Amino acid sequence: xxxxxxxxxxxxxxxxxxxxxxxxxxxxxxxxxxxxxxxxxxxxxxxxxxxxxxxxxxxxxxxxxxxxxxxxxxxxxxxxxxxxxxxxxxxxxxxxxxxxxxxxxxxxxx
Amino acid sequence: xxxxxxxxxxxxxxxxxxxxxxxxxxxxxxxxxxxxxxxxxxxxxxxxxxxxxxxxxxxxxxxxxxxxxxxxxxxxxxxxxxxxxxxxxxxxxxxxxxxxxxxxxxxxxxxxxxxxxxxxxxxxxxxxxxxxxxxxxxxxxxxx
Numbered sequence: 001x002x003x004x005x006x007x008x009x010x011x012x013x014x015x016x017x018x019x020x021x022x023x024x025x026x027x028x029x030x031x032x033x034x035x036x037x038x039x040x041x042x043x044x045x046x047x048x049x050x051x052x053x054x055x056x057x058x059x060x061x062x063x064x065x066x067x068x069x070x071x072x073x074x075x076x077x078x079x080x081x082x083x084x085x086x087x088x089x090x091x092x093x094x095x096x097x098x099x100x101x102x103x104x105x106x107x108x109x110x
Numbered sequence: 111x112x113x114x115x116x117x118x119x120x121x122x123x124x125x126x127x128x129x130x131x132x133x134x135x136x137x138x139x140x141x142x143x144x145x146x147x148x149x150x151x152x153x154x155x156x157x158x159x160x161x162x163x164x165x166x167x168x169x170x171x172x173x174x175x176x177x178x179x180x181x182x183x184x185x186x187x188x189x190x191x192x193x194x195x196x197x198x199x200x201x202x203x204x205x206x207x208x209x210x211x212x213x214x215x216x217x218x219x220x221x222x223x224x225x226x227x228x229x230x231x232x233x234x235x236x237x238x239x240x241x242x243x244x245x246x247x248x249x250x251x252x253x254x
Contacts, residue, residue, distance in 0.1 A: 014157040020166040028171040035178050084153045085218065087144065090160070091211055093167050100209030104174035105200045108181040108193070 001106065009078040015071065022067040030060025039107055056103075059096045063089075066087055144215065148222030155221050163214040166206060169236075173203035180247075193251045196244055202239050206232065 009015060035051030044052060066089065074084050177196035184192050210233060220227050 010154055012154065014154045018161050018164075019159045021161045023165045024172075025168050028168045031169050034177050035175055039178065039182065046142070056240055078153055083145075083150050083156070084155050085144070087211075087215070088165055091166055094207055094211040097167055097170055097210070098204055100171070101174050101200050101204035104178050105197065105204070106178060108196050108200060 009075060015078060015084075018090075019067055019071045022063060023072070024064035026067060028059050028060075029063055029096065029100075030056065030057065031094075032104075033057045033060045036107070043107075056100075059092075060092055063093070085106055133203050142174075144218060144222070147219055148224065151218075151224075158216050159214060163210055166210045166213075166232075170203040170206035170210070173191060173199045173206075175221065177203075185254050187250060191254065195247050196249060198239065206236070218222040218237065 033056040036056040037049075040052035040056065041049035044051070077084050172179050175201040180196040180199075184195075213232070217227055
């Protein structure tokens with residue numbers, strides 16, 4: 001069944017809330033990434049520090065950019081009755097969190 | 111729950127499977143692929159499950175941020191005392207990072223099989239852990 005694409009899929013605006021949850025998560029990733037980047041530049045010296053900083057900031061930027069297109073794309077899937085489940089970004093976020101914890105622990109202990 | 115409106119429109123892709131196949135075929139790793147288990151649930155539940163996962167992630171991300179801040183900013187406090195506060199916070203974040211995806215998957219699987227969702231949540235142990243760290247932080251700040 002195809003619905004009117006101009007209309008919200010459900011009254012709870014579930015997809016909008018989910019997309020905003022992704023945006024908040026991207027901000028949290030960027031904040032922790034920025035903290036790690038700042039400490040890395042301070043302690044590891046300029047060149048290595050900037051390399052670590054680039055890696056640390058990448059997840060937040062990636063998540064924010066992916067959120068931009070995902071609302072329309074997923075809304076279209078909802079309207080078409082297609083599944084919206086997408087495990088891959090969740091795996092990426094979970095791995096990033098585990099890595100950020102490991103790096104943070106390393107920075108605190110050394 | 112107003113599920114009927116959405117269930118009516120469930121995609122033709124999810125053709126009814128014989129009951130014996132409901133659990134799906136195991137893949138090479140011996141695990142069943144999520145898409146092969148049960149039936150496509152109401153997409154709003156899938157989205158709610160995803161938001162819960164993301165909420166866990168954000169909660170966990172606040173922990174290393176706090177841990178790093180404690181380790182870097184509390185200069186007047188001896189290093190060992192700072193470690194007592196920051197290390198448990200960061201370790202808890204690591205544990206959540208490892209647990210969060212399997213938990214999302216277990217909930218999604220239960221949704222697909224129309225089973226009751228597992229009630230046990232890591233929220234309570236996490237609350238206890240943070241409370242203990244908060245008490246330790248108060249002790250450190252008062253005695254230093």
